[in-house]
Amino acid sequence: MVKNSVTLHNTFAEAFPMKASRLIITAYSKKWALEAANSFTGFATSVIACGCEAGIESILNPADTPDGRPGVSLLVFSMSEKELAKQILNRAGQCIMTSPTSALYAGNISEKKINLGKSLRYFGDGFQIAKVIGNKRLWRIPVMDGEFICEEFAYQTKAIGGGNFLILGKTIDALLEASEKAVDEINKIKNVILPFPGGIVRSGSKVGSKYKNLIASTNFEYCPTLRGVIDSKLDNSSNYVLEIVIDGLTEYDIMSAMRAGISSILDSGYKNINGISAGNYGGKLGPYLFWLKKIMS
């Protein structure tokens, strides 16, 4: 399939099951809600070495938050229940509780609970107060700017990680422009996050390495500098490749995000974009296969 001189490759993105949780951070202003959220989602690009993948799902209006203040909705993904719980608790304690005027609430409900206020309350050293309002239990932990309000539990849900597509370009400026446009379109969609810096990753990886202890290494087939050395998947004019990685709550969410991102590139008619491909491992890594042509049909 070719549209506006951009080729859509006949391949698929391969994704795998993950565990996820949604958190809502509120603060005195949007600025401070974002500060807390950015701190929480820092160093959370890939489960390869960060323990979790996290990102800002959406900015919330005061009317949409539990306490009527500006807020941010986050999604956190991890490979196991235990790691997800550990990452959320550590990051909530060090990045949100420490951020001025912040409060932290669960953004979803399920049967599987993750300790939040239930563990963080001990910071209150006996002066913490529990409040049950409706069916929610909140902890009021005294801190130097007043109180840190934290819901007792966050909740774990099933999710999918590793949805992706690759953008192949002739020039880096055209490639960045197209990628940023795709990121902007995907950011409008709920239930998904783009965990990498600015939503874009340049160091796409494959599973394993020639070195024993390394679980992932560079996706050499898409490294333009290795053309001629290895059996490359890039043609002569594709000098740069960037990847957009998408984590989402359901297959439908990832498909919607991929469709939005790819459409934005195909429809815009960028001259120096050659094609769109996707990263996969021959179907060995995960059960979710997102065929590009099927998504765009």
Place this chain on the structure above:
Amino acid sequence: MKKVILKLKNPVNHSDLRNLSIINTIEINQKNISQIKIFVNRKESIIGKFFSIKISKIKSETNEIEIHGCNKFCHHLGYRWKKDKLFINSDLGFKVGFQMVSGEIKINGSVDHFLGAEMTGGVIYVKGNAGNSVGSSYLGVKQGMNGGEIIIDGHAGDYLGCFMRRGLIIVKGNVGRFCCFAMIAGNVILCKSYKSFLGLLMKRGTVYLMNYNIKNIGAKITKPYDFVEPIFFKYFKKYLKSKYSINLGNSKYKRFYVDRSVDGIGEILVRQN
């Protein structure tokens, strides 16, 4: 779901309606309901003998039970109420919603003592006044209301929230003496005045005094200080507004701890003009 309308045929001098709560668990039909045992004038009887029963189908997720013609001698209604909505279009006697678990009880009248005592969940609305020991423990029991919500449009008597451990009580009128006596936790909002010995032996919990008068607090208190609206209060305000259309306004508060004679850290928030 179904709607059941029960009408008391003749006024009674005394009735114990606690067994009516079986309606939560049985299949609703004329026969089953009419056979529910109750005590009327201190003698065992059945519902069908004293109440007319009308059953109809409704589009609702829960069953609705509507009771007409009761009076202040009808006691124990909503005892351990588990689900469904219960509407009472009259005054009622004591121990209404006693040990209630869940569901909703709406009383279009006044009630006597021990309203919602030892309840653990659900919501009780009272359009009129309530007697003593609202949401408290029963005599000799050391744990009162342990969840749920009670909203009283009128006044309430003494010992409101006594030994209360969790939940919410809102009184839009005045309350009597020993309010929140030995309260362990929970929230109490008092919209108008209260009598002496507020917060005596209070351990934890929060009392909101919407009337700025802070006289007659019997407990040993800390020095009051200005309290800019805390984040929890914003959450609580939004909850009250969305669920009960109660607006607590944007006022400043003074806050102090009670009862320091028992090392309590119950908080009293007093709205300022």
